[in-house]
Amino acid sequence: MARYDVLILGAGAAGCALAGRLSENPDRSVCLVEAGPDYGHLSEGRWPADILDPRWLALESHLWERDDAEDRSQARARILGGCSAHNACVVLEGAPSDYEWGSGWSYEAFAPYLRRAAETLRTHVLADDELTPWHRAFREAGRADSIVHPVNIVGGVRWHSGFAYVDPARGRTNLTILADTLADRVLLEDGRTTGAVVGERELEADTVVVSGGAYGSPGILLRSGLGADLPVGEGLVDHVGTGAGWEPTEPLLAQTAAHEAEHGLYMGQVTIAARSRSCPPGVNDLFVFPALDVGPEISGAAFAMKPFSRGSVRLRSADPEAPLAIDHGFLRDERDVDVLAEGFERLRELAASDEVRPYVARELRPGAEVDAEMHVRATARGFFHPVATCAIGRVLDERCRVLGFENLYVVDASAIPEIPSANTNLTTIALAERAAEWI
Numbered sequence: 001m002a003r004y005d006v007l008i009l010g011a012g013a014a015g016c017a018l019a020g021r022l023s024e025n026p027d028r029s030v031c032l033v034e035a036g037p038d039y040g041h042l043s044e045g046r047w048p049a050d051i052l053d054p055r056w057l058a059l060e061s062h063l064w065e066r067d068d069a070e071d072r073s074q075a076r077a078r079i080l081g082g083c084s085a086h087n088a089c090v091v092l093e094g095a096p097s098d099y100e101w102g103s104g105w106s107y108e109a110f111a112p113y114l115r116r117a118a119e120t121l122r123t124h125v126l127a128d129d130e131l132t133p134w135h136r137a138f139r140e141a142g143r144a145d146s147i148v149h150p151v152n153i154v155g156g157v158r159w160h161s162g163f164a165y166v167d168p169a170r171g172r173t174n175l176t177i178l179a180d181t182l183a184d185r186v187l188l189e190d191g192r193t194t195g196a197v198v199g200e201r202e203l204e205a206d207t208v209v210v211s212g213g214a215y216g217s218p219g220i221l222l223r224s225g226l227g228a229d230l231p232v233g234e235g236l237v238d239h240v241g242t243g244a245g246w247e248p249t250e251p252l253l254a255q256t257a258a259h260e261a262e263h264g265l266y267m268g269q270v271t272i273a274a275r276s277r278s279c280p281p282g283v284n285d286l287f288v289f290p291a292l293d294v295g296p297e298i299s300g301a302a303f304a305m306k307p308f309s310r311g312s313v314r315l316r317s318a319d320p321e322a323p324l325a326i327d328h329g330f331l332r333d334e335r336d337v338d339v340l341a342e343g344f345e346r347l348r349e350l351a352a353s354d355e356v357r358p359y360v361a362r363e364l365r366p367g368a369e370v371d372a373e374m375h376v377r378a379t380a381r382g383f384f385h386p387v388a389t390c391a392i393g394r395v396l397d398e399r400c401r402v403l404g405f406e407n408l409y410v411v412d413a414s415a416i417p418e419i420p421s422a423n424t425n426l427t428t429i430a431l432a433e434r435a436a437e438w439i
């Protein structure tokens with residue numbers, strides 16, 4: 001039976017970062033297991049074009065099967081790099097108060113890892129002349145509340161966690177990558193793990209790190225029988241939002257075409273932060289932003305960034321290929337309806353501002369006659385930022401060890417106990433950077 005010092009189950013945003021850091025020690029053997037494909041070092045030229053192209057979400061390929069194919073909020077990538085390989089490349093950290101997670105966790109303690117992760121992702125802020133006329137108008141309308149996005153785009157390539165962390169480690173003889181290999185469950189014996197069942201075989205390990213993401217990791221732990229004593233899969237939370245669409249004016253179409261010819265188009269460029277009437281101190285509980293899909297309609301969206309509603313991830317079957325039962329619980333807590341309705345009003349206000357108004361002829365979706373609350377209730381969806389299904393403090397101790405198991409860790413978005421008021425990739429990778437020092 002193959003044996004490793006560390007076995008990492010899942011090569012996503014966090015798993016790749018862990019594999020890169022943990023294999024820096026040449027005396028430690030590391031095996032990285034990924035259900036999806038690995039296309040090798042970027043320089044080999046084998047990565048699919050949609051995964052490399054950072055301008056749009058890559059949601060047409062490399063997706064996990066969903067139990068409800070219509071539920072886009074469940075979308076997640078099955079490929080080395082995980083969701084960092086198909087995401088919008090926005091690199092934002094949360095507010096300091098987002099990181100008060102109990103013993104040993106604070107912004108002060110976490111900030112060095114956020115910085116290290118941002119640097120390793122080769123993050124830079126989009127240059128002013130890269131902003132499309134549509135994004136620029138929102139930035140100007142949002143004034144001091146506008147955030148021009150820091151992004152992990154390098155030379156026109158989505159710089160996912162595999163390129164940032166695994167490529168520099170590929171030459172190391174102590175790193176093994178098992179792609180196209182599904183992790184079923186971890187092997188447990190007397191309060192310890194001894195390895196895992198992956199594909200058709202068992203692998204032995206001194207330490208196992210589960211890094212299957214906020215949906216995949218609870219799946220692995222539940223198949224391992226850990227749901228009986230711990231609230232594995234409970235507490236799922238994602239930012240919740242909705243969108244609007246407008247008829248673009250001739251000036252917007254003409255200016256966007258001219259901008260595209262010179263600079264290309266990128267969807268994620270600007271966010272306007274906002275605070276609802278019930279916003280807790282120290283954070284912005286709303287993000288409002290212009291999207292970029294200029295056609296018969298141009299759109300924007302609003303998201304509640306500190307939602308109260310919680311859902312769950314459960315097993316439908318013991319078969320590791322069976323889709324998981326994912327219930328986001330969006331708007332289960334009425335407070336989220338109120339906050340999001342305020343966000344949607346803010347989006348409409350921005351669209352009606354002096355800066356944006358010249359670009360929109362009229363609201364097509366939902367239409368000016370539809371009130372914000374009704375629209376929110378009818379269309380709420382996720383932001384692709386699920387967290388907290390194996391949370392620190394509930395399922396894990398403060399060092400990401402499964403409670404009761406000294407050599408079994410969960411390190412990925414599922415470990416994040418409270419959703420940060422920002423996109424989650426940077427926080428997840430920073431968590432991996434920190435946990436790598438403990439493993």
Ligand SMILES: Cc1cc2nc3c(=O)[nH]c(=O)nc-3n(C[C@H](O)[C@H](O)[C@H](O)COP(=O)(O)OP(=O)(O)OC[C@H]3O[C@@H](n4cnc5c(N)ncnc54)[C@H](O)[C@@H]3O)c2cc1C
Binds near residue numbers: 011075214413
């Ligand atoms: C469409 C989309 C757009 C996004 N845009 C942004 C953005 O612009 N900015 C931002 O900050 N965040 C964004 N996010 C969120 C961000 O990408 C995630 O927070 C981050 O990728 C989470 O990392 P993770 O390691 O927890 O999980 P993932 O990155 O999902 O990685 C989990 C990995 O484990 C593998 N896996 C799961 N189960 C198994 C198993 N049983 N056996 C083997 N392998 C398994 C998966 O295939 C995957 O590769 C976006 C997410 C999506 C889906």
